[in-house]
Amino acid sequence: MYAEREFDFDLPGTVAALTPYFGPLKEREWAPDWRPEFVRPDGGVQEVGAVFQTKSEWGSATWVMDHYEPKQGKVGYLIFIPETGVSRYDISLSQKDPATVHVHVWCSRTALKNADATYLAKFEQFFTAQGPEWQQAITSMLSHSPSNRTNPNSSNHHGRGDHF
Numbered sequence: 001m002y003a004e005r006e007f008d009f010d011l012p013g014t015v016a017a018l019t020p021y022f023g024p025l026k027e028r029e030w031a032p033d034w035r036p037e038f039v040r041p042d043g044g045v046q047e048v049g050a051v052f053q054t055k056s057e058w059g060s061a062t063w064v065m066d067h068y069e070p071k072q073g074k075v076g077y078l079i080f081i082p083e084t085g086v087s088r089y090d091i092s093l094s095q096k097d098p099a100t101v102h103v104h105v106w107c108s109r110t111a112l113k114n115a116d117a118t119y120l121a122k123f124e125q126f127f128t129a130q131g132p133e134w135q136q137a138i139t140s141m142l143s144h145s146p147s148n149r150t151n152p153n154s155s156n157h158h159g160r161g162d163h164f
Contacts, residue, residue, distance in 0.1 A: 001111040007131030
């Protein structure tokens, strides 16, 4: 049992400035419910190999950041939820014009043997609806925090939501 979904949206800014907002730390600035708990490295850093956990309706999800190139606009994750499934996120940002970035989010989900059938069904039904939600949340955060656009490495405290 496997499914893939994707969505796209545009944001004001540059690839290098916006890519960090799709990492586990900076995402807190536009998603108040996002609360990753880092396993590695201590204290949390947005880097390849970072491991963190989140809570979801399906149980504890373990995330591994397997791709992170902020200047190239690439972010990737593998997510494992015991007894439920494995997901992969690939997020790509590209400069559409000097003031606009195009964001493409692709996700696959594989249900494990004996997983709740709604694990895939909810993903198939609701994943693409997140595109406008993410766009609105990030645009709103950027419009209210102009200093964040110029310093993508600042670390304010906010959070993401339950993608699972």
